[in-house]
Amino acid sequence: MKENLYGLLAEFDTPTELVDAANSVREAGYKRTDAFSPFPIHEIDEALGIKRSILPVLIFFGGLTGTLLGVSLQVFVHYIDYPLNIGGRPYLSWLSFVPPAYELTILLAGFTAVFGMLFLNGLPRPYHPLFNVPRFALATREKFFLLVEASDPKYSYDETRAMLEGLDAQEVFDVPE
Amino acid sequence: MRDLKEIQLAMQPPMVEGDHDFGTVSDKIGDVTLKKRTPFHWFIGFGIAFIVAQLLMMTVTTLLARGIGIWGNNQPVGWAFDIINFVWWIGIGHAGTLISAILLLLNQKWRTSINRFAEAMTLFAVACAAMFPLLHTGRPWLAAYWLFPYPNTMGIWPQFRSPLIWDVFAVSTYATISLLFWYVGLIPDLATLRDRAKNKYFKFLYGIFSWGWRGSARHWHRYEIAYLILAGISTPLVLSVHSIVSFDFAVSQLPGWHATIFPPYFVAGAIFAGFAMVLILCIPLRVWYGMKDFITDTHLIYMGKVMLATGLIVVYGYAMEAFFGWYSASQYEQFMIYNRAISGPYWYMYWLLLLCNGASIQLLWFKRFRESPFWLFIISLIVSVGMWLERFVIIVTSLNRDFLPSSWAMYSPTMFDWTMFIGTIGFFFTLIYLFVRFLPIISIFEVRTLLPQANVHGRPQDFDESVLAIEETYDRTDPPNK
Numbered sequence: 001m002k003e004n005l006y007g008l009l010a011e012f013d014t015p016t017e018l019v020d021a022a023n024s025v026r027e028a029g030y031k032r033t034d035a036f037s038p039f040p041i042h043e044i045d046e047a048l049g050i051k052r053s054i055l056p057v058l059i060f061f062g063g064l065t066g067t068l069l070g071v072s073l074q075v076f077v078h079y080i081d082y083p084l085n086i087g088g089r090p091y092l093s094w095l096s097f098v099p100p101a102y103e104l105t106i107l108l109a110g111f112t113a114v115f116g117m118l119f120l121n122g123l124p125r126p127y128h129p130l131f132n133v134p135r136f137a138l139a140t141r142e143k144f145f146l147l148v149e150a151s152d153p154k155y156s157y158d159e160t161r162a163m164l165e166g167l168d169a170q171e172v173f174d175v176p177e
Numbered sequence: 178m179r180d181l182k183e184i185q186l187a188m189q190p191p192m193v194e195g196d197h198d199f200g201t202v203s204d205k206i207g208d209v210t211l212k213k214r215t216p217f218h219w220f221i222g223f224g225i226a227f228i229v230a231q232l233l234m235m236t237v238t239t240l241l242a243r244g245i246g247i248w249g250n251n252q253p254v255g256w257a258f259d260i261i262n263f264v265w266w267i268g269i270g271h272a273g274t275l276i277s278a279i280l281l282l283l284n285q286k287w288r289t290s291i292n293r294f295a296e297a298m299t300l301f302a303v304a305c306a307a308m309f310p311l312l313h314t315g316r317p318w319l320a321a322y323w324l325f326p327y328p329n330t331m332g333i334w335p336q337f338r339s340p341l342i343w344d345v346f347a348v349s350t351y352a353t354i355s356l357l358f359w360y361v362g363l364i365p366d367l368a369t370l371r372d373r374a375k376n377k378y379f380k381f382l383y384g385i386f387s388w389g390w391r392g393s394a395r396h397w398h399r400y401e402i403a404y405l406i407l408a409g410i411s412t413p414l415v416l417s418v419h420s421i422v423s424f425d426f427a428v429s430q431l432p433g434w435h436a437t438i439f440p441p442y443f444v445a446g447a448i449f450a451g452f453a454m455v456l457i458l459c460i461p462l463r464v465w466y467g468m469k470d471f472i473t474d475t476h477l478i479y480m481g482k483v484m485l486a487t488g489l490i491v492v493y494g495y496a497m498e499a500f501f502g503w504y505s506a507s508q509y510e511q512f513m514i515y516n517r518a519i520s521g522p523y524w525y526m527y528w529l530l531l532l533c534n535g536a537s538i539q540l541l542w543f544k545r546f547r548e549s550p551f552w553l554f555i556i557s558l559i560v561s562v563g564m565w566l567e568r569f570v571i572i573v574t575s576l577n578r579d580f581l582p583s584s585w586a587m588y589s590p591t592m593f594d595w596t597m598f599i600g601t602i603g604f605f606f607t608l609i610y611l612f613v614r615f616l617p618i619i620s621i622f623e624v625r626t627l628l629p630q631a632n633v634h635g636r637p638q639d640f641d642e643s644v645l646a647i648e649e650t651y652d653r654t655d656p657p658n659k
Contacts, residue, residue, distance in 0.1 A: 019633050038199055038369070039625040040397040043633045053399045059406050073326060077334040084336075099343035099421055103350040106414045110354045110407060114361055117403035121396045124388035131391075137372035139392045140365065142199035
């Protein structure tokens with residue numbers, strides 16, 4: 001039994017092995033797990049039991065804020081604060097308010113998409129215990145990794161390690177805290 | 178079975194050629210920035226571009242000191258090179274967004290290896306474009322309260338009913354979203370470079386800009402959602418931007434500008450010009466940096482086809498302009514077309530435009546020209562000139578002969594008009610050269626997904642391939658539904 005570990009990290013060669021291993025780990029009842037790959041793998045979401053993110057909902061409300069901001073800004077400027085009578089045309093000429101409101105919708109939706117994604121991902125995070133494993137540098141290159149955190153209720157060093165080794169992992173690493 | 182595979186190959190050629198795995202793909206693209214010595218031609222190209230960019234600095238300095246009178250703009254030609262070049266540059270940018278967003282939504286895998294530098298091209302082209310209207314104000318530091326709505330001590334606001342203010346919103350949103358899209362695409366690749374860089378300082382910088390990306394499945398999940406939605410909102414954005422640019426003209430009363438066909442015709446022209454610029458950039462790039470495995474001949478052929486299709490839409494636009502001129506039965510509209518093509522002082526510009534944009538692209542119907550990088554490069558150069566001429570014809574020939582003959586006047590550009598335009602081309606290529614040197618020019622993580630090894634359980638990811646797999650399990654002589 002080792003102390004002060006962040007978790008155990010298993011290395012795999014192919015995405016297929018990673019997905020199979022993730023399935024086994026989930027079926028064994030582990031919850032605090034994560035996988036690392038050099039490109040997105042769609043099958044892994046199901047294998048790890050990742051729930052669909054709330055991000056699209058946030059983006060919708062981001063965009064809606066943009067629309068409301070655009071409309072209220074223009075109505076305030078041209079109808080309330082500084083009405084200009086030009087040839088008797090209506091003050092509330094809403095058709096010409098569409099393009100700026102439309103662009104603001106897209107702007108705020110885009111900001112929410114990018115910064116919402118980074119925020120939910122907990123980025124920026126320049127340091128992470130995983131970076132203590134030298135082989136982990138290959139996660140952004142060609143190797144696939146599966147992590148079981150030490151904080152998982154089912155975690156026990158010897159058992160978890162034995163299970164990961166039984167999953168055709170190339171190697172299993174201790175991740176120091 | 179073999180003939181079916183051959184058909185399949187002809188229909189869907191592989192997007193990555195050569196024998197690659199995840200590691201070699203990463204090395205081949207990443208090493209251009211990390212390991213290889215900077216090639217000598219880079220210094221030559223960068224040097225020339227940087228020197229030419231100084232023309233821009235010189236012009237801007239003179240302009241700020243002496244005012245926009247140094248340009249040839251006059252009455253009635255109040256918009257000339259500044260707006261021509263603005264529309265030209267912003268149009269070039271549109272191909273980048275088309276490739277990165279619209280082709281992503283249409284699941285066109287060939288976009289993957291050209292989207293990164295096409296997006297960079299968008300960003301730099303928009304930067305060049307934005308300079309023109311901003312400097313056209315003469316005093317850009319005062320332009321803030323003309324352009325942006327903020328409560329100022331004078332108590333005045335911009336006029337939101339004007340297409341010019343729509344343009345401000347459209348172009349600034351476009352620049353911001355393009356930057357975000359490009360940067361989000363870069364994050365995983367910067368992490369790859371971070372983990373591979375040997376140089377301490379580069380490692381630190383790539384580390385900072387990759388925000389600690391570690392390729393977690395949970396992160397990829399949200400990342401893909403964000404990327405897809407960005408593509409989804411960029412698609413209407415790119416269509417709206419050039420439509421709004423065309424409103425600058427179409428909403429006015431001037432014959433030659435006041436036409437309902439302008440928005441679609443401008444958007445098609447923008448994509449046409451943009452693909453020409455992508456070809457101009459990627460044909461030399463793939464040779465110089467040995468990227469023929471990723472930017473294959475198939476990519477060039479596809480781009481040639483897009484150029485032909487959008488070019489034909491543009492030619493249709495020219496035909497409709499002429500038709501509307503005649504069919505309107507308005508003497509001003511009829512005169513506009515007659516003046517533009519036959520009797521006016523700039524008639525030769527119109528025919529040159531038809532030669533560049535209409536005639537030259539007809540070569541792309543033929544395989545011989547479409548499959549030759551040399552001819553594609555030449556045609557792209559001609560198209561770039563043609564699209565510039567198009568904006569000249571629309572703007573200058575319409576303005577210089579308007580309703581009242583007493584207000585007619587000729588326009589000719591001054592030296593500063595030319596130095597500013599040529600200077601922005603230098604500035605654009607300076608940025609392109611810096612980009613090629615310091616950032617991965619092809620999206621590494623997306624190219625990895627194109628490799629057959631990326632398929633979990635060897636499951637084919639394409640519909641056509643899965644059809645092939647199903648057909649392989651049956652004898653083809655079997656009747657269907659058996």
